[in-house]
Amino acid sequence: MKMEKENIIGLKVAAIENRKKILRMIFKAHSGHLGGSLSIIDILTAIYALDVDFAAQERSRVILSKGHAVPAQYAVLNSLGIVKDEELDTLRQINSRLQGHPCITKLKEIDATTGLLGQGLSQGIGMALAKKINGDNHRVYVIVGDGEMNEGQIWEALMQSAHYSLDNLILIVDRNKLCLSGEVDKVMSIGDITSKIKAFGWNVQQIDGHNMEQIVNALHTAQIPLGKPNAIICNTIKGKGVSFMENQIQWHSATLSENQYKQALIELEQQERDVFQ
Numbered sequence: 058m059k060m061e062k063e064n065i066i067g068l069k070v071a072a073i074e075n076r077k078k079i080l081r082m083i084f085k086a087h088s089g090h091l092g093g094s095l096s097i098i099d100i101l102t103a104i105y106a107l108d109v110d111f112a113a114q115e116r117s118r119v120i121l122s123k124g125h126a127v128p129a130q131y132a133v134l135n136s137l138g139i140v141k142d143e144e145l146d147t148l149r150q151i152n153s154r155l156q157g158h159p160c161i162t163k164l165k166e167i168d169a170t171t172g173l174l175g176q177g178l179s180q181g182i183g184m185a186l187a188k189k190i191n192g193d194n195h196r197v198y199v200i201v202g203d204g205e206m207n208e209g210q211i212w213e214a215l216m217q218s219a220h221y222s223l224d225n226l227i228l229i230v231d232r233n234k235l236c237l238s239g240e241v242d243k244v245m246s247i248g249d250i251t252s253k254i255k256a257f258g259w260n261v262q263q264i265d266g267h268n269m270e271q272i273v274n275a276l277h278t279a280q281i282p283l284g285k286p287n288a289i290i291c292n293t294i295k296g297k298g299v300s301f302m303e304n305q306i307q308w309h310s311a312t313l314s315e316n317q318y319k320q321a322l323i324e325l326e327q328q329e330r331d332v333f334q
């Protein structure tokens with residue numbers, strides 16, 4: 058499905074604004090996971106904009122299995138008016154709604170409590186099955202990291218999803234190629250992830266996870282029920298948007314100095330101007 062150019066531009070700008078919020082939260086908290094939050098923010102911005110209606114009685118669900126990247130989710134919820142601007146400065150504080158991992162008891166708009174890697178897709182299966190049984194035609198999105206694919210539970214869930222023909226389940230793989238321990242393919246190679254997931258009986262697309270046109274088209278394609286679960290392999294860059302963070306493992310979990318924070322904001326503001334060129 059084609060989107061109007063203005064809508065694509067709007068999503069690009071929204072993603073850049075969300076990147077600024079991620080930086081702000083982690084700078085203020087002096088703690089948090091920058092790299093993986095910045096690598097998923099483009100697709101997370103698009104998912105919520107295109108297919109999550111919090112005003113509806115029934116709606117699509119989003120599970121952030123790589124829960125350490127929750128600043129990205131908080132940034133999007135802020136853009137939707139659910140998280141207040143001043144709350145962004147409370148990330149990881151005691152009694153804050155913005156905990157270091159998604160928590161359903163803190164924010165009702167969070168659909169799954171996550172943090173232990175490998176479990177989100179199994180939770181997604183339960184939600185997708187429930188929607189099928191209840192005649193709810195909305196979707197369940199599960200975002201996992203490529204390092205998280207080392208967890209055996211993911212592969213059991215891939216098999217089960219295909220067995221139950223969960224074509225309302227959409228798996229997003231953040232293929233940024235870096236995890237806490239180093240390069241994913243050196244820690245534990247996942248090989249040709251596209252072919253492997255296809256072999257489990259899934260429809261699979263592979264896209265540039267920072268190209269908003271490709272993201273939107275892939276999401277629309279995945280929403281078409283064809284009797285199989287859908288996966289989108291997003292080739293991304295850890296730390297995307299900030300030059301000194303991109304593809305640098307040390308920014309998996311790190312804070313910023315004041316000078317680094319200011320420099321990162323300058324770069325993002327320039328990118329925002331470039332969108333309109």
